[in-house]
Amino acid sequence: MGHRLSKIYTRTGDSGTTGLGDGxxxxxxxxxxxxxxxxxxxxxxxxxxxxxxAVSHIVDKAKWDKSLSLIQHWLFDLGGEVCIPNYNMVLPVAVEFLEKEIDEMNEALPMLKDFILPAGTLACSYAHQARSVCRRAERSLMTVHSRDQNIQATSLQLLNRLSDWLFVASRxxxxxxxxxxxxxQKNIYDTI
Known part of the structure; x- marks a missing residue:
C-alpha cells in the first residue's frame, strides 16, 4: 500500500464534495x-x-469462507475501479470462479419450480439481503456506465453473476x- 491513512478526518469534504482516486x-x-x-x-x-x-452448522466452513473472502476482495477492487475512472482491476477469472461455484452448488439442489421468499435461516436470509443489495449496486454501476461509458464489461458481469451466486448460495x-x-404462495389471500 503506497499511502497510509494517518489522519482519518481531512475536512476536505465539509463543503459537500469528495475526492476520487484520480484526484x-x-x-x-x-x-x-x-x-x-x-x-x-x-x-x-x-x-x-x-x-x-462462521457460527452456522455448515459443514465446509473453510470453503465458504474462502469464497466469501475472494468476493470481498473483488468488490474492493471494483470499488477501486469506480473510484478511479478508466481504471481496471477486476479480472475475468472472478466471473469464471462464480460461474463454476454456481454450477457446483446447483448440482446438489432440486429443480426450482416455485418462487421462493427471501427468508429462512440467518445465513440464508443474509445471502438474500446481500443479493438484493448486489442488484442495486449493479443498477448503480450500470447508470454510471451508461453516462460515462468507462465501466468495464467484466465489472458489470461480476455483479450480475454475484447476484446469481448469492441466490444459489441462499438456497x-x-x-x-x-x-x-x-x-x-400464490393464493395467500385465501388463507386469511
Missing amino acids: SRVPKDDLRIHALGDVDELNSCIGILRSQI TLQRAEDGTEVLW
Missing part, C-alpha cells in the same frame, strides 16, 4: 459516489454473511441448515 473532486451525491456506496454496502453485507457462516445455505426454502 478530481465530485459532489457527494454524484452517481459514481452512489455506485461506490452501493458496492461498499454490498461488501459489508458479504462480511455479515461471512460472520454468520444451498437454507437446505444445509433447515432443509427447504420458504416458498411464495
Whole structure:
C-alpha cells in the first residue's frame, strides 16, 4: 500500500464534495459516489454473511469462507475501479470462479419450480439481503456506465453473476441448515 491513512478526518469534504482516486473532486451525491456506496454496502453485507457462516452448522466452513473472502476482495477492487475512472482491476477469472461455484452448488439442489421468499435461516436470509443489495449496486454501476461509458464489461458481469451466486448460495445455505426454502404462495389471500 503506497499511502497510509494517518489522519482519518481531512475536512476536505465539509463543503459537500469528495475526492476520487484520480484526484478530481465530485459532489457527494454524484452517481459514481452512489455506485461506490452501493458496492461498499454490498461488501459489508458479504462480511455479515461471512460472520454468520462462521457460527452456522455448515459443514465446509473453510470453503465458504474462502469464497466469501475472494468476493470481498473483488468488490474492493471494483470499488477501486469506480473510484478511479478508466481504471481496471477486476479480472475475468472472478466471473469464471462464480460461474463454476454456481454450477457446483446447483448440482446438489432440486429443480426450482416455485418462487421462493427471501427468508429462512440467518445465513440464508443474509445471502438474500446481500443479493438484493448486489442488484442495486449493479443498477448503480450500470447508470454510471451508461453516462460515462468507462465501466468495464467484466465489472458489470461480476455483479450480475454475484447476484446469481448469492441466490444459489441462499438456497444451498437454507437446505444445509433447515432443509427447504420458504416458498411464495400464490393464493395467500385465501388463507386469511
